Amino acid sequence: MGRLFGTDGVRGVANADLTAELALGLSVAAAHVLAEAGTFDDHRPVAVVGRDPRASGEFLESAVVAGLASAGVDVLRVGVLPTPAVAYLTGALGADLGVMLSASHNPMPDNGIKFFARGGHKLADELEDRIESMYRGHASGEPWDRPTGAGVGRVRDYGEGFDNYVAHLVGVLPNRLDGLKIVIDGAHGAAARVSPEAFARAGAEVVTIGTDPDGLNINDGCGSTHLEKLRAAVVEHGADLGVAHDGDADRCLAVDHEGNEVDGDQILAVLALGMRDAGTLRQNTVVATVMSNLGFKLALEREGIQLVQTAVGDRYVLEEMKARGFALGGEQSGHVIVLDHATTGDGTLTGLMLAARVAATGRPLAELAGVMERLPQVLINVPDVDKSRVTTSAELSAAVTDAERELGATGRVLLRSSGTEPLVRVMVEAADLEQARAVAGRLADVVKSALG
Numbered sequence: 001m002g003r004l005f006g007t008d009g010v011r012g013v014a015n016a017d018l019t020a021e022l023a024l025g026l027s028v029a030a031a032h033v034l035a036e037a038g039t040f041d042d043h044r045p046v047a048v049v050g051r052d053p054r055a056s057g058e059f060l061e062s063a064v065v066a067g068l069a070s071a072g073v074d075v076l077r078v079g080v081l082p083t084p085a086v087a088y089l090t091g092a093l094g095a096d097l098g099v100m101l102s103a104s105h106n107p108m109p110d111n112g113i114k115f116f117a118r119g120g121h122k123l124a125d126e127l128e129d130r131i132e133s134m135y136r137g138h139a140s141g142e143p144w145d146r147p148t149g150a151g152v153g154r155v156r157d158y159g160e161g162f163d164n165y166v167a168h169l170v171g172v173l174p175n176r177l178d179g180l181k182i183v184i185d186g187a188h189g190a191a192a193r194v195s196p197e198a199f200a201r202a203g204a205e206v207v208t209i210g211t212d213p214d215g216l217n218i219n220d221g222c223g224s225t226h227l228e229k230l231r232a233a234v235v236e237h238g239a240d241l242g243v244a245h246d247g248d249a250d251r252c253l254a255v256d257h258e259g260n261e262v263d264g265d266q267i268l269a270v271l272a273l274g275m276r277d278a279g280t281l282r283q284n285t286v287v288a289t290v291m292s293n294l295g296f297k298l299a300l301e302r303e304g305i306q307l308v309q310t311a312v313g314d315r316y317v318l319e320e321m322k323a324r325g326f327a328l329g330g331e332q333s334g335h336v337i338v339l340d341h342a343t344t345g346d347g348t349l350t351g352l353m354l355a356a357r358v359a360a361t362g363r364p365l366a367e368l369a370g371v372m373e374r375l376p377q378v379l380i381n382v383p384d385v386d387k388s389r390v391t392t393s394a395e396l397s398a399a400v401t402d403a404e405r406e407l408g409a410t411g412r413v414l415l416r417s418s419g420t421e422p423l424v425r426v427m428v429e430a431a432d433l434e435q436a437r438a439v440a441g442r443l444a445d446v447v448k449s450a451l452g
Contacts, residue, residue: 004135005128007313009114011103014056018111020063022135023101027067028144029135030097030115033127039096039118048093048116048158050078050086051101052190052248053213056111060101064113069153070146073097078161080213082190082249083114084346085165091120091343092164102190102248105225108218120343122315162194169198169349172341174278175360178203182355183242185230186211187223191249195348199243202352207237210244219246224253224334224347231259241358241365243351250314251334252347254354256366264334265296266369267354271336272305272328273371274357280327280340281305287320287329289313294412294429296332299372312416314345375410376433378440380426385451387417387424399446403428403439411436413443424451 004010010026012018031047034040047068051057057080065075073096078089083100090098098116106112115123115131123131138144182204186192192211200206209229210222222229224244234242234255241262242255254262262270268286275281285306288296292309300307308326310316314335321329321339330336335345342349358365390396396415403413411430418425426444430436 004132007315008104009112011106011110011112013109014054014060014111018060018113020059023060023063023113024067025135025139026113026131027064027099028071029131029138031068031071031073032145033130033134034097034117037127045073045096046076046093047073047097047099048076048078048086048090048095048161049099050081050161052218053080053188053192053215054103054108054111054218055215057101058215060111060113064099064101065155068097068099069155071144071153072147072151073153075153075155076158076161077155078158080190080193081161081165082194082346082348084250084342084344084349085161085194087116087120087344088165088168088342089120089161090116090118092168100248104248104250105219105223105246108216108220122318122344166194166198166201169352170201172349173202173352173356175356176203177352177355177359180241180355180359181205181207181237181239183207183209183230183233183237183239184211184351185209185222185233185242185244187219187245187247188213188217189219189223189245189247189249191245191348195243195245195249195351198348198352199355204355207233207239209233223247224251227253227255227261231255231261235259241355243355245347245351246334249347250345252336252350252354253334254351254365256369257364258366260366262365262369263374264330264332264336265293265374266372267334267336267350268328268330269296269299269372270357270368271338271350271353272300273303274353274360275328276303276305282325282327285326287317287326289317289331290414290416291427292332293372293374293377294410295373295375303371318344375429375431376436377427377429378433378436380440380444381418381423382426382444382447383423385422385424385447387422387451389451390415390417390424390447393450395450396446399443403443406439407435411439413439415443415447
């Protein structure tokens with residue numbers, strides 16, 4: 001059996017892979033592991049539990065709450081809120097544990113469980129491994145140590161969480177958004193209420209789409225993975241910009257006033273320049289993954305800003321930021337982390353800060369995003385190959401060297417094994433799209449012949 005925890009919690013098809021029994025058992029195990037680790041310090045522990053609007057979140061939330069309370073943990077149930085809201089409230093309320101039920105940008109049938117430690121930070125891999133080990137042990141028949149009487153956890157709804165989180169978002173903005181018209185696509189997800197409210201309180205005129213969740217329509221043809229409706233709405237309403245979230249609102253992508261996409265790399269570039277000018281870009285450095293567009297790196301170099309790159313995954317970006325004291329990092333997909341104000345990617349905060357930069361400069365988003373030119377990027381997935389040999393094949397290494405020589409300083413090659421599938425990802429960037437396609441195609445052929 002494979003590891004339950006992936007790079008972003010436990011995720012799968014709700015009621016098939018992710019069952020009520022699994023949710024309950026993992027919650028009990030988490031409570032016991034954190035107690036053994038000394039997290040609770042002999043006090044009565046408190047957990048914040050939130051979810052996105054998926055229908056399956058209703059029964060999974062009940063299972064998680066039951067598991068925590070049965071282990072002696074008091075529960076503050078915050079209802080439907082974004083993942084970063086649960087992380088924020090876990091820290092702001094001094095809770096010992098946070099639990100979010102969401103499968104982010106995945107389709108509606110999926111769901112997931114993510115745990116946050118005290119302070120609203122993601123659990124370390126070692127703690128996740130211990131939780132999984134304890135869960136498996138007790139699933140095999142080992143009895144739990146169960147409190148009784150007054151020792152069981154108490155459960156109450158914490159409706160104040162919505163206002164507390166929105167007030168936090170608006171309160172950290174460097175300036176207001178008065179005079180801006182902004183379209184918000186909430187992906188029929190966790191930000192459907194939060195994001196429009198935050199932008200409105202910050203002074204923007206707000207137009208909304210994708211803000212009527214019914215439990216079944218999350219991410220369905222809307223949000224950060226489907227920008228078509230947002231593009232059309234921005235143009236139709238003559239808006240200054242549009243902001244799109246994913247299901248749990250830890251991502252943000254944008255479109256300019258003409259409906260052109262502004263991706264995570266461009267958002268990072270705009271925020272980096274704003275933070276540099278404000279003196280808040282610590283060590284004059286941004287953290288991003290190896291998948292960031294080469295144009296992003298070249299733009300930062302022109303502006304005298306350093307770039308540190310990590311493996312793919314926002315958790316690796318966050319680890320690097322925390323370890324070295326950096327303030328800004330993120331991914332091309334729209335996970336942007338502003339560590340002074342959030343412990344994880346926060347799509348609403350990102351959108352607000354992007355809009356604040358537009359308002360402060362008086363320049364349109366298209367002009368601000370133009371600080372970087374996105375070089376053509378071609379990605380080919382090569383399936384059914386031995387991905388374990390991607391770094392050891394002499395034939396493949398020689399082909400990569402030849403490709404890099406051909407592309408020169410204005411191109412880049414990246415070969416990466418998939419973490420979840422038997423395939424190798426071939427990514428090529430070049431100043432010319434046709435060249436990128438040609439080089440990527442040749443490398444994909446070599447991957448097939450060398451690793452097939």
